[in-house]
Amino acid sequence: MAISLKSYHMILFTAIFTVLISIATSNSQTDLVSELLSLQSQSTSGIIHLNDHLISRFLTSTKTPRPYSILIFFDAQQLHSKPELHLQDLRNEFSILASSFITNNPSDHGKLFFCDLEFKESQSSFGMFGVNSLPHIRLVGPDAKSLKDDSIQMDQGDFSRMAESMADFVQSRTKLIVGPIHRPPLLSKKQLGLIVLIFLIWLPFVIKKIIAGETLLHDRKIWLLGSVFVYFFSVSGAMHNIIRKMPMFLADRNDPNKLIFFYQGSGMQLGAEGFAIGSLYTIVGLLLALVTNVLVKVKNVTAQRVVMTFALLVSFWAVRKVIYLDNWKTGYGVHGYWPSSW
Template sequence: MRVLSLLSLLVLLGSCAAASERATKLVARQAASKDGIIVFSINDFEEFAAAKGRDYHLMFFLNAHYMAKNADMNLPKLRQEYALAAQAFKRGPHPNEAFFIELVYERSKDVFQRLGVQQLPFVFHWGPDAVVREGRSIKVAKSSECGPSIKAYPWPAEELLRCATGNTGLAGGEVDRPSALKHPLFPVALLAFIVVGGYAGWLAYNSPFVKITPLWALGALAVYWFATSGGMYNIIRGMPIYYRGQNGKLVWWMEGRSGQLGAEGFVMGSSYLFFSSTLASLTYVVPRIRSSAARGIASLVLVLLAAFTAMRILSTYSNKSGINMRTFFSFYH
């Protein structure tokens, strides 16, 4: 009986020593990481996540490099938020009791398959009591997943940290987002910007270059063209200028009401600008022509160009919206 008790004690001590050794390795790898995230391979997963007798928590972020350019998932940005959460937890009172891990599909396909991952992103908690059976699928409890309950995306570091602290029961630190305002040289840079900017503004104000009226006119036309082309809408919504069709050819214009590309907006903005320019020319340019015959011809040409442009604009509007407008140009339809 004493022999069995002694053997059990030795096994327990050996298990504790092994667990302590694994935790020490994780602490060292965490310290060597620039952003506080430890990248696991398949062997690392077996050693640190599948081993029994663990006394630490693991947070997993599943990533795939081949999906890095997917704008909807925005995995690089999400990884940055995950790194901020990892750094915040490290600043807390329990930095060596939970570790933030990244599993990359290209290096850990077998683990992804055993986890049954159907889609990314996938962030979850893996506690000391979680069990991995060799060769079998790995079940992750729904309560251990982070993300489904978070409304904002990419998931903010604050929410990921809240998920980690909630699952581990360990407190973390505050999320410290990098900002130029926190840099110690920011006051100096701000003062230099004010001085240099003020001096540059004074030089520009007294420069004859900025008093050239045509430049201001061209600038106003550029702003008008950009605004009527939906330039800001394209930037805010991430509207593509074009896309490549199934046959490999570039598509700049989508027919009918199926959608709209950024290039279409710039075509219409250019049409508005051209139409406005013809009317402005009738008002300000034609009266300066001395020859009455030339004035008549120029007026006729400008009116025809304006009418043709207006008809094209109305036709495009009807084609895109499905609304047939009854106007002076209805004969065109």
């Protein structure tokens, strides 16, 4: 009977101890969530700025499973000057994703926290994650023990659609619904109201000018300049540069003081080389317009011949330069063709 009573006391003690440990662990995890929510509320964008100490506090020193997941944007201030990385643009899109998730999920935003990590401040954390290139986004799930092996890296191709592709990544990996992306308006209500007020004040004067035919839209020179601009914009690859956010030039890796304006290789086009080729095309187009619309009205035959010769020589030089640059960049040659018989 004594042994049975002793065993009963032991079982009771073990049960109480287990319950106390469970309560303590639960309270500890609740405290971590509360601390993360407090840090989140202090950020205007909803992104928590982490460092080595906070990584240890919320990830490496906590037991799994954690009651939350953490999505981390790895950043480096010294690389913001490199436009080809688009770190600032991606950081802004990450901020939009975070604020959208918090707005759309008031009851569930404690299950996923959006954080960033800066290289200079947290080099050891970068090493624990195994991050050696940017841009980089990584999801640390509730069951992740090893930051390098158990966390999930977002593929580089998923950055193409910015916040929308980031939301798809989150939803596919966490089973949480991000909801619609809320982008800030281009103009605030005050700015929009001021623009409307100025437009209403200016409207009577505009109507008067239109009726009198004295606006810029009635000036042929404006239309001429506009046509030349549209032509140059079309042939210089400006739209490509805007969409791909291509830099005008690059610094030479071998000599940082030297700038590269023409990049050899068909996989990339810098803004400067597009504008150079566009200028050559525009010169040929303007000379053709001069010959067909202005020169035909000149009565002096000698002047016509001189201008025509000049236009042909400059056009030949411009076209030859375009062909040479295309051959240098792509390796493809353009050869003249003469028919065997007429």
